[in-house]
Amino acid sequence: MDAKHALTAAELAQRLGLELRGDPAIALHGVGSLAAAGPGELAFLSSARYRGELAATRAGAVLLRGEDAAGYPGTALVAGDPYAAYARAAALFHPRRVAAPGIHPSAVVHADAEVDPAAEVGPLTSIGARSRVAAGAIVGPGCVIGEDCAVGRDCELVARVTLVARVLLGARVRIHPGAVLGADGFGLAMDAGRWINVPQLGGVRVGDDCEIGANTTIDRGAIEDTVLEEDVRLDNLIQIAHNVHVGAHTAMAGCVGIAGSARIGRYCMLAGAAGVAGHLEICDHVVVTAMSMVSQSIREPGEYSSGISVMRSRDWRRSAARLRQLDGLARRVIALERERE
Amino acid sequence: MDAKHALTAAELAQRLGLELRGDPAIALHGVGSLAAAGPGELAFLSSARYRGELAATRAGAVLLRGEDAAGYPGTALVAGDPYAAYARAAALFHPRRVAAPGIHPSAVVHADAEVDPAAEVGPLTSIGARSRVAAGAIVGPGCVIGEDCAVGRDCELVARVTLVARVLLGARVRIHPGAVLGADGFGLAMDAGRWINVPQLGGVRVGDDCEIGANTTIDRGAIEDTVLEEDVRLDNLIQIAHNVHVGAHTAMAGCVGIAGSARIGRYCMLAGAAGVAGHLEICDHVVVTAMSMVSQSIREPGEYSSGISVMRSRDWRRSAARLRQLDGLARRVIALERERE
Amino acid sequence: MDAKHALTAAELAQRLGLELRGDPAIALHGVGSLAAAGPGELAFLSSARYRGELAATRAGAVLLRGEDAAGYPGTALVAGDPYAAYARAAALFHPRRVAAPGIHPSAVVHADAEVDPAAEVGPLTSIGARSRVAAGAIVGPGCVIGEDCAVGRDCELVARVTLVARVLLGARVRIHPGAVLGADGFGLAMDAGRWINVPQLGGVRVGDDCEIGANTTIDRGAIEDTVLEEDVRLDNLIQIAHNVHVGAHTAMAGCVGIAGSARIGRYCMLAGAAGVAGHLEICDHVVVTAMSMVSQSIREPGEYSSGISVMRSRDWRRSAARLRQLDGLARRVIALERERE
Known part of the structure; x- marks a missing residue:
């Protein structure tokens, strides 16, 4: 090329x-x-x-x-x-695109927002009150930046990115189209047979050099912030729930989901569609393979799995049926062992 | 704060x-x-x-x-x-934001749309023919409302929400950025070696007090409507296919997928990345744990699971390999039992 | 209706x-x-x-x-x-909507873009340099078309679709809201303890009569293109990574994820939330059932599975615990068999 x-x-x-x-x-x-x-x-x-x-x-x-x-x-x-x-x-x-300074006339910038003269704001983008865009940053076409957000130096919001509220981006962060940062966390309490919302008062902090894929969502924290340390790399269609903390240099492939308040270490790698339950910790240097589920804390570095690869459906159906009876099978083996004694 | x-x-x-x-x-x-x-x-x-x-x-x-x-x-x-x-x-x-009545001058409202004077329409939003926005509703920046939609009293479409066509929202519904309601259901018929589309003629009806997360998708029905009863709570990146019916007060965590024509009861809870197959029923008060798959109807309340938690990959690979041979293992246990007799 | x-x-x-x-x-x-x-x-x-x-x-x-x-x-x-x-x-x-030719005055079309006079461009849409929109095509409200893209004859981009760069659509392609085609592939190399980006220089080519669901993402290729042949049908919230090749008439249900450089055959069907690992091949006429993982090439047509259906959680927990010890159980059965001899 x-x-x-x-x-x-x-x-x-x-x-x-x-x-x-x-x-x-x-x-x-x-x-x-x-x-x-x-x-x-x-x-x-x-x-x-x-x-x-x-x-x-x-x-x-x-x-x-x-x-x-x-x-x-x-x-x-x-x-x-x-x-x-x-x-x-x-x-x-193929060097990264450099900002072409200026605000497109079709953009809507709130009077209380601050856009550095050396930043680029594309067509049909809106920027809300008390938000700031630093020098060298590119906010592409069709973005929505809400209130109280900050876009750091040399960031690139490629197009149609949404920062809802209280989202602070470090320097050189790249965000791909459709990503939504800072939406309300999913905080609910059941009260007399109906759900009531728990106000989500925190924000999202994203460290320098992070990258966030297309249609990925990162909710803002319930009380404190949701945090990505520096150089975190997220692929497309990932869900990061409120209060999650992701350590520096960790990478996640497409379709990963991280539940609320999970704490992921540095230099971790989560393969496609892996899932992590809430309120647990994963230490540094952990690899989770594709379609695996982490439901307890991991305290030692290494590679972890629970995904199962396909086989012919007719054969799989037999294995899966036996799996449902596996406790009984194990008890029968124990019985055979006892008889032998 | x-x-x-x-x-x-x-x-x-x-x-x-x-x-x-x-x-x-x-x-x-x-x-x-x-x-x-x-x-x-x-x-x-x-x-x-x-x-x-x-x-x-x-x-x-x-x-x-x-x-x-x-x-x-x-x-x-x-x-x-x-x-x-x-x-x-x-x-x-931290009370919910109240509508600041008025239509932003950059919004594009069709001549045949009706926006109540007490509703707020944000910048760079478009509203199509025969759609209505009720008093107290907020339609935030960058939304697209297509034709024949209704946004009920005191709804909040935070930003960049899409209602494609024939989407009717009750009162106080909140929808987060990137959500798409009313896209064509995935209806296809194979005809002489090529797919042909089945026109999707239904709509989407969303009850009072529902909440719909960022980048969640809810397709419109094939003939009748896709329905969420009141107070349904959906997190981010959830897929609700055409003709699904979700009962009141049911909550789903991120990355859940519900296939077409499934009928989910009231007061159900589906944890992250759970999946539900099409054309089945789940009764009221069912809990499905994370990354579990429902492929047959559930007729009794209670908690259901099929997710597997990770272990060290080298150990998991042995278990997974044995799982593939599990039917054979079970037969060998039966043979041992028979011999013993 | x-x-x-x-x-x-x-x-x-x-x-x-x-x-x-x-x-x-x-x-x-x-x-x-x-x-x-x-x-x-x-x-x-x-x-x-x-x-x-x-x-x-x-x-x-x-x-x-x-x-x-x-x-x-x-x-x-x-x-x-x-x-x-x-x-x-x-x-x-209910015939498909026909383009109402013309460019809405709120749309922003680059001076170097070419929009056929018989195409329709909706409100608040932007079209970048060197992109073309053919006769009969509809580019709905709120779309972002970047640089060097082509929208073929009679395509329909329903609303809020993003084509990032170097995305070429054949004729009659339909794309639903929130879909993102042509975002940077997730290409990273670790260098002295930090991630560096691998420039993604390819594009996306989409054949005639394809359909792409709401909030689905298709990344552009690293060097060559990501390719969908004709009549491929993708549901919502699907991730197609860079350099993937999908054969004609293949259909995928919601929440499927395909990792980089996978090659999927013609007339395949992937059910909801199935996953395919990278750098492998699936031949023509393969069916993969819901929530199943393909981690090795498939060379024979037929149906493949690895998804597990739910059971009562208390029963499942016993089966899942036994599964983790399955290698040991199998060894114990072998020991019993040996003793018998």
């Missing part, structure tokens, strides 16, 4: 701090996959799965590990972690 | 109908947690989990049960259900 | 190519259920579940199979697949 910046292989190696083998003068203007990259593009080999594509690649240069570079006749950039090096290289060719 | 209303402990006890112990003149201007409340704030003790925080609290007054009040030297309001009492107290300090 | 078109039973039979029994002159102006349809309405009987309602129906005419028509004294249209015939009949009475 074409990009606006072109670099020679030598310049790229120098910018990334990598060893270069092959032709230093090759001009590169973008990135591509091993299978599809052309002579002006940089590809990468990170997983053994794609090693077979290396011999046939037409890429101008390839990022790879030392052991893979050994037999490769083309121009190579040798990296300990080719995927991270690729990410940095691709960002050189 | 500061609020606009201040009350003495005596006034509060009277308003809530509770017994007061301690200083009736203490001025309270808001609520807080036991751990964080200051001398002008009201806290509550509802769960034994937090009893340890009572001794150290700096709260001006505390809502608690009689047995907890016995040893407490500070000002206490004694309640049978301290959490419900807290909810009512917090609502006194 | 009333519709704008009226037809006699004879005209309808002719338009649908069906055999008519009974009164050819009956005037029909809409459709309804067996239970609720009136004398001017057409009902259908497709499932044995509703056969009991046939005797009592007041419908003017009924679509049904030959064997059901035999004993029915009213006007009948005989169809091999009454549900598909109903879908076609209902579409005759």
Whole structure:
């Protein structure tokens, strides 16, 4: 894919701090996959799965590990972690969009809001009372920023993001379309046969460099705030309930749900559609695999699972029926063991 | 957290109908947690989990049960259900927002729509033909109301809510950002190797006092309506398919999915990410725990589950592998039992 | 439900190519259920579940199979697949909305965008640079179309749809409110203890006649495109990650999640809340039942499951506890078998 910046292989190696083998003068203007990259593009080999594509690649240069570079006749950039090096290289060719300062005439900004002159506010966006948008920030088209919110330096609200109330974003936070931060937490009390609402008085605090996916929801706290520390990465369609606390550098894949007041550690990874119950703690460096449910605190780092992979339905139905009778089966085995004695 | 209303402990006890112990003149201007409340704030003790925080609290007054009040030297309001009492107290300090009547000049209201002069329509909202907004209702910024919809008295559509078509809201319904009511149900028929759409001709009817969370979707019915009775409470990212009927006072936590034509009773509670199959019935007073799947009708009140909690992945992989062979294992136990005879 | 078109039973039979029994002159102006349809309405009987309602129906005419028509004294249209015939009949009475050409004055269209004069652009919608909207297309209220997108002929973006960047829609694609196509894929690399973003340079390509549900998200590809072939049908709240490829005529129910680079075949059906792991393949004609997880490639057509249905919680807790010890139980059975020998 074409990009606006072109670099020679030598310049790229120098910018990334990598060893270069092959032709230093090759001009590169973008990135591509091993299978599809052309002579002006940089590809990468990170997983053994794609090693077979290396011999046939037409890429101008390839990022790879030392052991893979050994037999490769083309121009190579040798990296300990080719995927991270690729990410940095691709960002050189395709830098993040920079704010085009100014407020679109169709935007509606409350008289008591403060938008820095170096911020960009897109068309058909509204900003409420006492909210602030810092320099370098982009608030894209169709966003709704409510009252008492803050958008930090160089944030990007791509489009149609909602910050409801009392949402404070650090610097360089990116939020994708449809995300809703700061909606009322789901706080209810049953009173004489009817639900009554518990006012949700806290806010949401999001640390520097966080990323929040499309249609993800993060509710504001009941009394104190819901908190994401720095560099938390959330994919699409994730639910973060009120008073949740997520530690720095933790990543969650799509469709994860975290119930109220759960406290998740740093450097955790939750795979797709994992669920975490409320009022529990997960320590640092925990991995939860896909479609697994955490219903008690986890106090030791490591990988945890409860997801079950499919089998033929007719076979599965038998297993599932037996599972429902499993306590009885276990008792029968105990009885057999006792008889034997 | 500061609020606009201040009350003495005596006034509060009277308003809530509770017994007061301690200083009736203490001025309270808001609520807080036991751990964080200051001398002008009201806290509550509802769960034994937090009893340890009572001794150290700096709260001006505390809502608690009689047995907890016995040893407490500070000002206490004694309640049978301290959490419900807290909810009512917090609502006194932080009353719901009242409509600021008028239509923002950036809103687009169809000539055939009717907006009551005592309703509020926020910026950048559009309202379609033959739709009505009643007195006291708030339609916040960025909403889209399509054709033939009705927003009842004192409803609040917080922001960026979509009512697609034929959505009728009762009184005091609250809907959070990103929710979509009245989209086409997912009705398809296979015809000569291609899908054809079944026109979705029904609407959505939502009873008084319902609440609908952020990014939740409720489709309109195929022929008749999708129905929520009164006081139904839905959290975020919930899917309610066409023709579903949800009984009064039922609550669902985040990420629940209900398939088409399911009929859920009154006073049910569905925990996070529970799923309900289509064309079945769940009676009143049923609780479904998190990540559980209901695939047959439930005819007796009580609590139902099928979710599995995580264990270490290496241990789980062994259990899961055995689960796939469980029918065989059960047969082997039967063989052992037979031999013994 | 009333519709704008009226037809006699004879005209309808002719338009649908069906055999008519009974009164050819009956005037029909809409459709309804067996239970609720009136004398001017057409009902259908497709499932044995509703056969009991046939005797009592007041419908003017009924679509049904030959064997059901035999004993029915009213006007009948005989169809091999009454549900598909109903879908076609209902579409005759309730045809899809046709574009009302023109751009609403509140819409914001970039100078470098191209909107065909025969397309409709609704209020408070924005369209970015280098995007195109073809003839007959409807872009409803509150949509955001970013840069380098294409909306094909006769598409309908109902309302508040977001196309972020490089999203190409074929003809007759329908997208429901809150859907987000073309957001950045969730591509991250860990580098010196912090996440860095992998630029997402691909787009999204959506084939003719696809349908995409409310609040569904489809990310754009990392290098190449995320692809939906023709006639793919997605319900609400579905997550399609970057580089996924979905074959023609495949349908997915609500809350399904597909992880990155998965390749799903043609004519597949994924039931509600099913999950598919990344970098795997599912062949054509595969059915995955509700809340099931696919974590390895599927190479043979058929139905696959791993979802578990609820039971009473107290009974389930015993089964679930035994499940966690299942490997041990299996070893004990093996020990018993060995002793016996």
